[in-house]
Amino acid sequence: MAKANILLVFLCSLGLLLLGGVGVEGNPNYRDALQKSFLFFQGQRSGKLPANQKVSWRSNSGLSDGSLDHVDLTGGYYDAGDNVKFNFPMAFTTTMLSWGTLEYGKRMGPQLQEARAAIRWATDYLLKCANSKPGKLYVGVGDPNVDHKCWERPEDMDTVRTVYSVSSSNPGSDVAGETAAALAAASLVFRRVDPKYSRLLLQTARKVMAFAIQYRGAYSDSLGSAVCPFYCSYSGYKDELLWGAAWLFRATNDAYYYNFLKTLGADDQPDIFSWDNKYAGAHVLLSRMALLGKDKNFEQFKQEAESFMCRILPNSPYSTTQYTQGGLMYKLPESNLQYVTSITFLLTTYGKYMKAKKQTFNCGSLFVTPKSLIGLAKRQVDYILGENPIKMPYMVGFGRNFPKRIHHRGSSLPSLAKHPQSIGCDGGFQPYFYSSNPNPNILVGAIVGGPNQNDGFPDDRSDYSHSEPSTYITAALVGPLAYFSH
Secondary structure (H helix, E strand, O other), X not given: OHHHHHHHHHHHHHHHHHHOOEOHHHOXXXXXXXXXXXXXXXXXXXXXOOOOOOOOOOOOEOOOOOHHHOOOOOOOEOOOOOOOEEHHHHHHHHXXXXXXXXXXXXXXXXXXXXXXXXXXXXXXXXXHHHHOOOOEEEEEEOOHHHHOOXXXXXXXXXXOOOEEEEEOOOOOHHHHHHHHHHHHHHHHHOOOOOHHHHHHHHHHHHHHHHHHHHOOOOHHHHHXXXXXXXXXXXXXXXXXXXXXXXXXXXXXXOHHHHHHHHHOOOOOOOOOOOOXXXXXXXXXXXXXXXXXXXXXHHHHHHHHHHHHHHHXXXXXXXXXXXXXXXXXXEOOOOOOHHHHHHHHHHHHHHHHHHHHOOOOEEEOOEEEOHHHHHHHHHHHHHHHOOOOXXXXXXXOOOOOOOOOOOOOHHHHOOOOOOOOOOOOOXXXXXXXXXXXXXXXXXXXXXXXXXXXXXXOOOOOOOOHHHHOOOHHHHHHHHHHHHHHHO
């Protein structure tokens, strides 16, 4: 009997540890966080939800998307806490999910199936956007200026579902280059498990990339207030041409794409990586050929990747990156965690490449090993998962002290099951948006914009720059979570 009691106490303690988001050796439970990440994407789904939908407080939405232009543009993801489908960040989300799956899929275990499902929910939609009308690439659904004036569930949407597109006369090399990158990266994910689907993705990626190259221009110039200031292409479109060509080269090994990216000339030397600025990501992706393939033609990209790392590492003489007192990378005041997760992905991945070939490099007097990069990446992941001055995990549903009042329409309003009556455009502000109560629906796996530069977080629904989650914040962390969970 005594042994049974001891066993019971042990099992209860283990359960509390797992509930509390703590894994082995006192580390956060990375595998739990990885599993929760994929649930978040289910919570962001637009369209007709499948029978195996696990996030049960969500229902079908946006079922007439595309009808204003007589096409089917249902599906895809809402980008953040609103009910708009912005393809520029959605495509980047898809590219990062695909890259994470390609690099770390073997470490995902049973979550690999969830990763593929999350990618496919996006690519099915992106294929419609690219193939519905010749000469046209659809790049978004829903008028953001109208949508943002409302606080309503996606299931109740009564705002106009305007469709936006780019074409030869209204180009968008940035959004097209990113869409091509997403489709090409995803084609590699599905190459063995669904060869037919993979071929369709790659064929469409080639077509969209050809459009991006032939008709040069920024989509912000073509679409104006439909995408700005929300997702303006601030860095221009050259980085997406490089990024798209890099992914198509990896997917096809076609020298055309290598020759094209060499024609783009000298790159910017950024200290950031995001849905807008892809240079650093492209440099790390292309450096793989130099590091793992020992191909001297890619040495330039290896050097650029290392220069980027030197601007990120805190002890580097070339560092341009601030850190909070609690150790969090701090780039910009609005939604800072998007930069943290994206840069963390690059630190982990470049560190992994270096480790495979026992490589090191120098940032001036600083000697950099794979451990330098991977250690910094781990500290960022751990901070996000609760190892920070206020002991708050910034992933919703992870541990106990996570953000409870996130800036997210569906999460903050009662579900259809609880409140079957429609909640109109203005109906959600009182009593829901302005309430100090926790959100009724927990958007498990969502990562919010994060703390301020003093490591503080007010958990205030109206403070969207800190409390709003987005698809690209979580997407970039999937790879590092898989790496550290192994």
